Amino acid sequence: MDEDPGKDDNLEHRKRLRQKFLTAGMGAFQEYEVVEFLLTCAISRGDVKPQAKALLREFGSLKGIVDAEIDDLTKTRGVGKVSAIVIKFIRELATLYLGQKAKEKPQIACTSELIDFCRTAMGGKKDEEFCVIYLDAQNQIIEFETVQKGIANQAVVYPRQVLEKALRKKASALILAHNHPSGHVRPSDADIRLTKTIQETAKALDILVHDHIIIGENRFFSFREEGLMP
Numbered sequence: 001m002d003e004d005p006g007k008d009d010n011l012e013h014r015k016r017l018r019q020k021f022l023t024a025g026m027g028a029f030q031e032y033e034v035v036e037f038l039l040t041c042a043i044s045r046g047d048v049k050p051q052a053k054a055l056l057r058e059f060g061s062l063k064g065i066v067d068a069e070i071d072d073l074t075k076t077r078g079v080g081k082v083s084a085i086v087i088k089f090i091r092e093l094a095t096l097y098l099g100q101k102a103k104e105k106p107q108i109a110c111t112s113e114l115i116d117f118c119r120t121a122m123g124g125k126k127d128e129e130f131c132v133i134y135l136d137a138q139n140q141i142i143e144f145e146t147v148q149k150g151i152a153n154q155a156v157v158y159p160r161q162v163l164e165k166a167l168r169k170k171a172s173a174l175i176l177a178h179n180h181p182s183g184h185v186r187p188s189d190a191d192i193r194l195t196k197t198i199q200e201t202a203k204a205l206d207i208l209v210h211d212h213i214i215i216g217e218n219r220f221f222s223f224r225e226e227g228l229m230p
Contacts, residue, residue, distance in 0.1 A: 010047050014040055032056055035065060038090065042083040051078040066091045067124030095121045099144055114175070115213065115220055117144075122179040122215045130157045130178040134171035135210070142169050159198045166207055174202065176212040183217035187228070195223060 017037050020028055029037065035052035043051075054076050059065045065073070066087060073084035098117035114133070121144070122129055129149050134142040147165065148157045157178075166174060176195065187195075191214070199209040212223040223229045 010045065013047070031062055034062055038087065039079075039083055042080075042086040048078075051076065051083075055079065063124065069126075091120070099141075118177050118213055118215050119220065122177065123217070125179055126181055128179055128181055130176070132162055132165070133175040133177065134166060134169045135173040135175065136170070137172040139173060139210075142171055157194060159194070159201050162198055163201055163205060163207065166202070167205065171207060173208040173210055174198075175210050177215065178213075179215040183219070185214045185216035185219045185221035187212075187214060187221060187223070192228065195229070199229065 017033065017040070020033075021037065026034060032049065032052045035055055036049050039048040039051055055065050055073070056062075058076055059068050068087075070081065070084040070088055073079055073087060074081055095117070098113065098120050101113055101117070118131075122131065127149060129146050131144060131146045133144050136142055145165065147162055150156060162174070162176075176198065178191075191212070195209075195212045202209050209229070210224065211229065214221040
């Protein structure tokens with residue numbers, strides 16, 4: 001029986017992709033090749049270029065693909081649940097990496113590494129989430145925790161909940177962070193009131209609030225940098 005020459009071609013193409021990455025890095029890849037390379041980790045055989053290009057057409061960019069929900073990813077022809085899980089795993093891996101990288105900083109208040117971490121952890125989500133970064137006396141990260149999830153624009157955060165957790169974790173300072181699924185990063189009146197309440201209550205407990213960061217689509221807003229926090 002004759003062998004299917006297409007199978008050999010696909011194997012050689014995968015080898016060329018791997019070699020291209022080893023010799024030139026991701027910067028040498030076109031965007032569809034990045035997605036294609038990623039899919040080869042989940043689909044062991046065959047040509048995955050059609051699936052890669054279909055995902056880009058559907059979600060617009062690599063970021064759109066990684067931000068998409070598993071059920072939405074599997075609606076693309078040729079993309080099964082295993083492939084979707086691998087794609088989501090990459091996002092969670094990036095979040096974990098950036099979180100650990102931020103923890104390596106001797107001191108932290110609102111560094112670029114922290115912004116990158118918040119963007120990766122919260123950017124692209126459909127619902128609003130309110131997170132708190134707990135810091136010790138040396139401004140090193142103790143923990144990054146989501147304290148409230150809610151539908152878009154309706155997350156409800158109780159200052160008491162935030163500060164009780166801070167006391168349990170023996171935190172000396174906090175950085176507040178939440179996302180705006182709409183993409184707009186200007187704080188609402190409710191955001192400003194909540195920040196002021198947490199800051200004033202924290203001060204009475206001898207806990208500092210360094211900043212409140214709002215994450216939007218490719219943008220962020222820092223209360224500290226914009227002069228909204230004394």
